[in-house]
Amino acid sequence: MLYWLMKYFILGPLLRLIFRPQVEGLHYVPDTGPVILASNHLSFSDSIFTPLMVKRKVTFVAKAEYFTGKGIKGWLTKMFFVGTGTIPVDRSGGRAARAALDTQLKVLRAGGIAGIYPEGTRSPDGRLYRGKTGVARLALESGAPVVPVVMLNADEIQPPGQLIPNIKRVKIRFGAPLDFSRYAGMAGDRFVERAVTDEIMYELMELSGREYVDMYAQKVKNQQAAAEAVKEPVAA
Template identity: 80%
Template sequence: MFYWLLKYVVLGPVLKCLFRPDVRGLDHVPASGPVILACNHLSFSDSIFTPLLVKRRVTFVAKAEYFTGKGIKGWLMRQFFVSTGTIPVDRSGGKAARAALDTQLRVLRSGNIAGIYPEGTRSPDGRLYRGKTGVARLALESGAPVVPVALLNTDEIQPTGKLIPKIKRVKVRFGEPLDFSRYASSLGDRFVERAVTDEIMYELMTLSGREYVDVYAASLKTAIVAPTPTRTPVND
């Protein structure tokens, strides 16, 4: 009930009025049955716009820290994620990735829509990065079609680190559903899972028009924040 009020009465109409969504291909999202929305990830606001634009309920998983914030900001964030069906996942342990996939599999087996960011984290510079094969395992295990979703300018609307978004028209593109049922018997084959993931990322690259980089975004972020080793002077 609270989800319906937030999406259709409170937050949804306000955001549509302010950001005047330019959405194309929304009819590619099936009206019923399990569906995977595979989105590029440019901004925190991706998890706000995508569920509000799709007529059906979209469930993402998010790190548990989003649900434990303090003060008014923490409360508002928690209420938003809870009301939009976002599920908290503890990402600190080694089994966190499997836990996230199991959560999304339950969503799909219930005939609903699961949202996933194949890159695994926000892009550090706006480019599209190598997808992790979790999205392929999700597709092969569930048999659900994958609809690629390209968010074109959310990094301009709410850059990383910015709390207040810019009021600017948001642009989103939905691609045609991708059917990977022909690979159902190859679940667990890492070469097939990589091929499926790469096909999804190619569609995202085409839809978004963003440059593709064949490395993991998380690896680049680690390299950026890692301290530069200092050299000890050597006396000749």
């Protein structure tokens, strides 16, 4: 109930008025049945604008820490994620990725829409990075089509680390559904899962026009953090 209140009566109308979303290809999202929305990830606001544009409920997963914050800020953050249909997942430990996958599989098996960021984290510089194979496993285990969707300028609206977004028209583009039924029964085959993932990432590259980097975004972030740590002066 909170999801629909936020989408149609509280947050949704306000965001549409301020950011005037420009959307292409929305007709590619089917009206019924399970579907995976695979998106590039430029900004915190991606998980706001994509569900806002799709008339059906879109379910993303997010780290559980977003739901356990203290004080007013913690409560507001929790209410925001609950209101946007996000499901908390404990990302600590070796089974974190599987927990997120199982959560999304439940959504798909119930005929819903699962939203996923194949890169696994926000892009550190706006480029498109190598996809993790979780999106392929999700597609192969569920049999659901994959609709690629790209945020074209979310990093200009809310760059990483910026709390207050810039007022600018949001641009989103959806692509034609990708059917991977030819790989039915091959979930778990790492070569097949890599091929499926790379096909999805190629479509995201084509739709977005962003440069593709054949490295994991998190690895790049770790390298940047290590470089910054070296630059920091050592206290006397």
